[in-house]
Amino acid sequence: MAPIAEKVADVTAEFLEVEKEILTPDLGVGDIPQWDSVAHLGLLHQIEKKFDFVLDVEEMIQIEIFEDLIDAVSKHVTA
Template sequence: MPTKETVKVLIAKVLNVSVDIVDDELAVGDIPEWDSLAHMRIIAALESDLGVVLDIEQTLEIEDVEDIVDAVLNNE
């Protein structure tokens, strides 16, 4: 089962940034690396690397790292 830290490391990897800047409040558009295309790459990485499948509604509701972590940890 993925952990909060695992999710943050994956986000940092996809965005090609240091995990140190990936805090709960980091949101889409806060940094140039996190644009709409990168957002979709994060969702795809969650599925391919962690086996987490989010429905379209969940994907559209995600605005920041905390939302991603919550969606992953509460995924059934």
């Protein structure tokens, strides 16, 4: 995994309280009980906080799976 993806995985795993290994690119909201729609909003907030940027609505609605999260962070943060 690229360094940014690695960091996103750390934040996501810690926030959702899951093992990092289960975070496959296509895992998303609703696939595991820990990642429901409420946790999803919390996760986006946590990502913004940890990587110090703000997602606009257009970006937020594009994020549904782990891969989308990595893409969004990559756009805002350089490794």
